Amino acid sequence: MSKYWDGEFMSDDKKHSGKIKEIQLSGKVVKKRVAKGSKSEREAILLQTKDTEYILRKWGGNPFRDASLEMLTGKHITATGILDKNLFLVKDIRVEV
Numbered sequence: 001m002s003k004y005w006d007g008e009f010m011s012d013d014k015k016h017s018g019k020i021k022e023i024q025l026s027g028k029v030v031k032k033r034v035a036k037g038s039k040s041e042r043e044a045i046l047l048q049t050k051d052t053e054y055i056l057r058k059w060g061g062n063p064f065r066d067a068s069l070e071m072l073t074g075k076h077i078t079a080t081g082i083l084d085k086n087l088f089l090v091k092d093i094r095v096e097v
Contacts, residue, residue, distance in 0.1 A: 024080045025049055025088060026096070029056065029072040045069040047079065047088055054088040 027049035034044045034055060042064065046053045056069055059081065072095065081090035 020082050022080055022091070023083055024078060025054070025083075026076070026078040028076050029069070029074065031070065031073050045073065047077070052086075054083065054086055056088055056090060059089050059091045 025047060027047045030046050030048050030053070031043055032046055032053070033041065034046070035041045045056045045066065047056045056079070057063055058066055058069065061069075072093070076096040078094045078096060079088065079090040080092040081088055083089075
């Protein structure tokens with residue numbers, strides 16, 4: 001369970017407690033089926049880094065479909081945002097040329 005308290009994001013999971021830290025990740029944007037076999041199974045936009053994949057979502061954006069992220073499929077990007085397990089909530093995206 002998560003809580004928002006006095007300008008800081010806190011989690012009941014001790015590994016994730018404390019202030020939010022923005023990070024920057026780079027990789028290729030791909031569209032892929034996630035959560036196979038569950039009620040949450042769907043096509044999602046992911047950021048594929050050299051080490052792993054993260055579900056990509058714009059801060060405040062639609063969690064199920066975002067046409068502006070879908071347009072980035074196949075492109076290499078550098079994004080700044082907040083990482084929460086396998087979800088990368090992005091505030092800024094720069095397309096690599």
